[in-house]
Amino acid sequence: MSIDKTDPFREARESDRTVVANYSDERIPMILRHREVRLAARDWQTYSSDAPCRVPIPEESDVRQVRQLPIEVDPPEHTDYRKLVLPFFQRPLDPTMAPKIEALVDTLLSEAMTKTSVDVVAEFALPLQSRALTHLLNMPMEESELWISWGTHVFRTGGDSLDTEQAGALDRYIEQQLDRAEDNPGADFFSELHRAQFKGRGLTREEMTGIANLTFAGGRDTIINLVSSGLGYLAQNPKALQQLRENPSLINTATEEFVRYFSPKTHIGRVATKTLDIKGEAVEVDQRVSLCWASANRDASVFEAPAEVRLDRKPNPHLGFGHGPHSCLGAPQARLVMRSVLKRLVERVSTLELITAEQAIEQIGGIERNVGFEQLHIRFSE
Template sequence: MAVDELTYDPSDPAIRRNPHPIFSWLRREDPVHWSDPMSGWIVTGYDDILEGLTDSSTFSAERLTNVRKHLPANAQSAAGEVLRYLNSWMVFRDPPDHTRLRRHMASVLNLPSFETLRGTISELTNDLLDKLPDGDVVDMFSTFSILLPGMVIMELMGVERGRLLEVKSWSDDMMLFIGSARGVPDKYERAKRGAVAMATLFKEAIGKRRADPKDDVLSQLIASEVDGRSLNDDELVGCLMMVLNGGHETTANLINNSLLALAHNPDTTSYLRGNLDKMEPAVEEFLRYDSPILSIGRVVKEDIEMGGKQLSAGERVFFMLLSANRDEEVFEDPTRLDVTRSPNPHMAFGKGPHFCLGTPLARIEGQIVLGEILRRYSSIELAEPVDSIPWINSLVTRGPSRLPLRLRK
C-alpha cells in the first residue's frame, strides 16, 4: 500500500477497535504521517514520541487556542464557559503556568497520599465484585470498571460516593469538547451544561472546606501555596475537574483492557492466578500491551523537521502512545503479552514534564483489582466476539465502551 493511499481515520469503528496493524505499518513506512481526517500529524515511533513529549519548547500543550479558533460561530458562547475551566487544566498549559499548577497538584497528589487509599480500594473492589452474579454474563464496564475509579476519586476529593453517576454524566458531556466525538448532536451545549453543573458542585464543596477544613485533598489544595500564591476558585474547580476525568476513565480503561487481554490469553491468566505476588510487573505489561491512553496532542510552536517531514508552526501533532508501546525497535516481540517482561520502558502515561501525576494511583488500583478478580474467579471469558464490541470514540482515551464477560468462580 502506498503512503498516499493510507488513511488513519479514528471515526472508523474497526480502526478504533484495533489500530495496531496500521500503526505497525506506519512505524515502518511513514512514522510521521499526515492524516487528513484528523487535520494533523500522526507520530508512531517510540523515539520520535519521546522527543516530542519532552520538548515543550517546540511542541506546545496549549492547544485550546487552536480549538477555539476553529469553532463554529454558534458554539463560541457555550465554549467560553467550558474553556473557563479547561484553561486551568495543567495538561493544557506550558511552563511557567504548567509548572506552577503542577507544583500545587503534586503537593497533595503523590504516592504517600495514594498509598493511604489501599484499604478503601480493596473495600470498594470487594463490595462491587460481591454484587456480580456468578457465571452470568455481565457488562464489566458499567457494573464495575467505570464505578470503582470514580468512587476512589470521589473519596479522594471528599465528594459523596452516591453522586458518582450524576457527576460522571456531567464529565462525559464536558469531555465532548476535547475528544473526537464526531457527529454528536448539541455537543457544545452539552459540554457547557456539564461544565456548569460540575463547577457548581465543586464550588459548593470548596466553600464548605474553606469554612470547615478537613484532612482531605481538597482542603490541602485550597491551603496550598506556590511562591506565596494560592489557587483561585476557577483554578481549584479546573484542577478538580481534571483529577476526576483523568483518574476515572483512564483507570477504567486499564481495568477493561487488562481483562480483555486476560480473556484472550488463558495461559497468562493461569500463570498469574498461581503467582498473585507478580501483579506489579503484570500491570506494567498490561499498560504497555494495550494502553488506556491512545494519544497525546500537541501544537507545533516553530517549524521543525521530524521523521523526514517538515512540520510547520501551528499544525497539530498526535503522539500515539499506543503505537510507541508496540515499537519493535524498543520491545522484543511487542505483540506478545509477557507479564514477566523486564525492562519495560512503556510510556502508557506519557513522558516529560506532563507525565501523569495519577500514575501511582492507577497502578495501585490495577494491582488490587486484577489480583482480586484472579483470586475469586477460575475463568474469565469474553461473552461475544470482540469485533461486535464498540470502542470509545476518543482521541485521548482507549478502551471498549462495554465489556460483556462471563466470570466463573
C-alpha cells in the same frame, strides 16, 4: 468471539512516514516512534503545552473555557502547579490505600458473581474508578454516585462527540464544591485548593477550577478503559489468568504490560513554537502535533514481540503515562487500581467467560483504533 487489538500505526511507523490526523479543518501530524515521542515530550520549548483546551485531541474549546492545570502550561509554571497537587496524587503510594481499593474491588466482585453476566464497563470499571477517586481526593463515598452518573467520560456521551451539557454538569459541580469548601473547609481536595499557596499567594478561583477540571476529566475514561481491557484480555486468555494465579508476583509487571499494550490514551497534543518538518510534513508555528503514545508502545525497536502480551515483560519502558515534565499525575492511582483488580481477581475468581463485546472505536484521520469498550459482558465464576 475475538476482541481485536491491532496496531493501526505499524505500517507507517515501520516505513518511517507520518500519519496526519484530521479534525475538522485541522491537520495534526503524528509522531510515532518511541525515541522520537520521548524526545518531543521532553522538549517543551519546541512542543509546547501552553495552549488552553488544545492539549487534548480533539480540542475541548467547545466544552470548557478554563485552562486545565498543570497540564496546559509549561515549566516553570507547570512545575510549581504540579507541586501543589502532588501530595494528593501520591496518596496511592501510602500503604494504607491499597486495602481500601481492594475492598472496593471485593464488593464489585461479590456483586458480579451473583449475576449471569456483568457489563464490565458500566457495572465494574466505572463504579470502581469513581469510588476509588473518593479515597484519592478524601471525599465522602456518597459523592461517587453522582460521578458514576456522569458516565465514562465527562465531556462525551458516546464516541468522539463532545457534549456541552455533559461538560456543564462538571462545571456546576466544581463551582458548588469550591463554594462549599470555602464556607466549610475540611481535609478534602477542594479545601486544600483554597489553602494552597502559589508563588506567595492563594490560588484564584480560575486556577482552582482548572486544577479540579483536570482531576475529574484526566483519569476517568483512561482507568475505565485499562480495567475493562485487562478483564477482556483475561476472559479471552484463561492461561494468562492461570499464570497470574500461580505466580501473583507477576501482578506488577502484568499491570505495566496492560498499560503498554492497551495504551488507554492514544495520543496528546502539543503546539509547535517554530516551523518543523515531521517526516516530510511541514508544521507551522502554532500548529498542533500529536505525540502518539499508542504507536510508541508498539515500537519493535524497543519492545520484543510488541503485538504480544507478556505478563512478565521486563524492562518495559512504555509511554502509557506519558513522558517528561508533563507525565501523568494520576499514574500511581491507575497502577493501584489495576493491581488491586488483578490481585483480588486471582484470589477469588476461577474463570472469566466473555459473553458479548462492543469495542469503542476512535477515529484518527483515516485510521481507526480500538480503545476500550462501549460494553463488555463477562461472566465471573468462583
